[in-house]
Amino acid sequence: MSGISYLGYCWEIARSHKYIHSRRLHDAHGKHPVMRVGPDWLSFGKAQAAKDIYGYASSCSKAAIYDALSGGGRHLVNISDKSKHSARRRMVAAAYAPRHSEKWEMSIAESMTHLLTQMDRRCTTPLEAGQDVDPNELNFEAMHWSNLFTFEVIIKIGMSKDMRWVEMGNDLIEITNADGTTKKISAVHCLHAGSRAAAVLVWDTERFSLYQSIAKRLSKKYAEHLQQAADWRKAVSNITRERMERFKNGEVLDDLFQPMMTGRRGEEPDIRDQDRIAEADQMINGGGDGPAISLCSTLYYLVKNPATLTRLREEIDNALSPSDRIAPWSKVRNLEYLKACIDESMRLSPPVATDLLRKTPPEGLKVDTEMVPGNTTVSISAYSAHRDPDIFEDPEAFRPERWLIRGEDKLKDMRAVFIPFSLGTRACIGRNITIVVQTVFLATLVKRYEFALPDLNWELEFDEYFNLWPLKLPLKLWQREVA
Numbered sequence: 336m337s338g339i340s341y342l343g344y345c346w347e348i349a350r351s352h353k354y355i356h357s358r359r360l361h362d363a364h365g366k367h368p369v370m371r372v373g374p375d376w377l378s379f380g381k382a383q384a385a386k387d388i389y390g391y392a393s394s395c396s397k398a399a400i401y402d403a404l405s406g407g408g409r410h411l412v413n414i415s416d417k418s419k420h421s422a423r424r425r426m427v428a429a430a431y432a433p434r435h436s437e438k439w440e441m442s443i444a445e446s447m448t449h450l451l452t453q454m455d456r457r458c459t460t461p462l463e464a465g466q467d468v469d470p471n472e473l474n475f476e477a478m479h480w481s482n483l484f485t486f487e488v489i490i491k492i493g494m495s496k497d498m499r500w501v502e503m504g505n506d507l508i509e510i511t512n513a514d515g516t517t518k519k520i521s522a523v524h525c526l527h528a529g530s531r532a533a534a535v536l537v538w539d540t541e542r543f544s545l546y547q548s549i550a551k552r553l554s555k556k557y558a559e560h561l562q563q564a565a566d567w568r569k570a571v572s573n574i575t576r577e578r579m580e581r582f583k584n585g586e587v588l589d590d591l592f593q594p595m596m597t598g599r600r601g602e603e604p605d606i607r608d609q610d611r612i613a614e615a616d617q618m619i620n621g622g623g624d625g626p627a628i629s630l631c632s633t634l635y636y637l638v639k640n641p642a643t644l645t646r647l648r649e650e651i652d653n654a655l656s657p658s659d660r661i662a663p664w665s666k667v668r669n670l671e672y673l674k675a676c677i678d679e680s681m682r683l684s685p686p687v688a689t690d691l692l693r694k695t696p697p698e699g700l701k702v703d704t705e706m707v708p709g710n711t712t713v714s715i716s717a718y719s720a721h722r723d724p725d726i727f728e729d730p731e732a733f734r735p736e737r738w739l740i741r742g743e744d745k746l747k748d749m750r751a752v753f754i755p756f757s758l759g760t761r762a763c764i765g766r767n768i769t770i771v772v773q774t775v776f777l778a779t780l781v782k783r784y785e786f787a788l789p790d791l792n793w794e795l796e797f798d799e800y801f802n803l804w805p806l807k808l809p810l811k812l813w814q815r816e817v818a
């Protein structure tokens with residue numbers, strides 16, 4: 336069916352299944368390293384394809400799906416035209432540079448303070464050896480708090496607005512309906528509803544709008560998701576308009592949004608208001624969701640692997656002094672094992688796990704071992720690239736130590752196809768920010784708390800709609816006795 340229609344793929348994403356879609360595709364790639372998943376789309380399974388498709392040397396461009404998802408405004412992710420993308424990237428790049436780490440750290444520390452208050456309130460008595468976890472003591476749902484934390488932090492760093500979500504314990508935000516009445520929505524829930532609605536139908540880009548209008552008539556749930564997506568856009572638009580108003584009123588704010596209001600020499604940048612809103616949307620979406628997923632998954636892998644957690648604790652305890660309630664970036668930025676744990680978690684559970692679609696140039700392109708004709712859609716998922724057994728020994732094992740080998744070609748080979756942030760000119764611009772967020776968060780929590788999963792066999796489950804969302808991570812929590 337995939338030779339003539341995308342509907343099979345849409346069904347594959349939409350149907351409920353025990354395993355996430357990227358896992359199913361990865362398993363199929365075990366037998367078929369190159370698979371046709373749509374009439375003009377080839378999905379690859381061997382890691383080498385990642386370099387060929389996304390690397391700096393690649394002549395691929397973004398596939399039509401990015402246009403279909405644009406919904407009006409243009410932001411860095413969905414600008415297909417290479418020169419327009421470079422111009423936009425140049426406009427904002429300086430604001431994302433690592434030299435701002437200490438400034439970002441202040442926003443992170445503020446939210447961390449509130450998070451620790453919330454976590455301390457949820458602490459229980461220590462779990463004795465051999466004791467079962469009391470389900471009533473699973474007080475800390477790590478996915479919920481990771482979401483509140485990372486979205487709050489990125490809206491502060493990006494838009495100079497403090498949502499106080501961690502303090503409140505929820506992400507409720509008020510918006511106005513078309514009839515003038517107001518309602519409160521859960522921001523992250525609405526964002527995710529929009530991703531669900533798009534991810535099941537967008538693959539047939541030409542008929543996407545048609546499919547959506549049919550689906551909303553046939554399914555009440557689908558219509559609800561579309562409404563929630565619109566609510567999310569309204570919330571982002573409000574935050575952006577408020578930010579633009581502050582600029583017009585003379586406030587100079589040192590955030591990620593500022594370069595979209597004024598250039599370095601005070602000139603007006605070449606960007607429309609609807610693109611500013613689209614950029615804010617993408618920034619909050621990417622800057623909240625990716626880090627939240629990664630924090631939650633990494634916590635899970637650490638608690639699931641006690642020997643790794645013990646080794647990490649030693650590294651963190653040696654780096655921090657007892658008075659460091661929140662880990663200072665300067666003391667944890669070079670912790671090798673912590674970095675290896677974060678990378679290993681993103682290898683096994685890449686927050687953006689799904690195939691990212693690119694179009695081959697008119698003259699065609701060699702991808703892995705295949706010569707692919709021009710204007711063909713090609714892709715490989717981070718999920719598969721990170722599990723290529725020729726590159727990653729024992730690929731299903733959580734083993735941070737694999738990243739600590741030195742001076743060997745093996746490490747170079749792994750790095751070359753490690754693509755949680757994609758590669759090349761379209762790679763993630765927010766990587767420097769998320770590294771600070773994740774490092775400070777994990778070092779602080781690992782130093783201060785002990786954790787237990789519901790039971791020894793408990794496993795984290797995921798939902799996948801473009802991004803790979805952990806469903807729930809309920810933890811029992813207690814404070815460590817640090818000498």
Ligand code: HEM
Nearest residue numbers: 411412621622625626629686687756757761763764765769
């Ligand atoms: C663990 C955290 C993160 C992960 C795994 C991640 C992953 C990615 C990936 C895979 C892409 C390429 C998307 C594509 O080609 O379709 C991307 C692009 C992007 N990300 Fe992230 N991201 C993370 C954090 C962030 C943060 C913190 C921000 C903003 C503050 C951000 C903003 C962006 C933007 C603006 C792009 C588009 C870049 C361009 O095309 O020039 N991301 N990210």
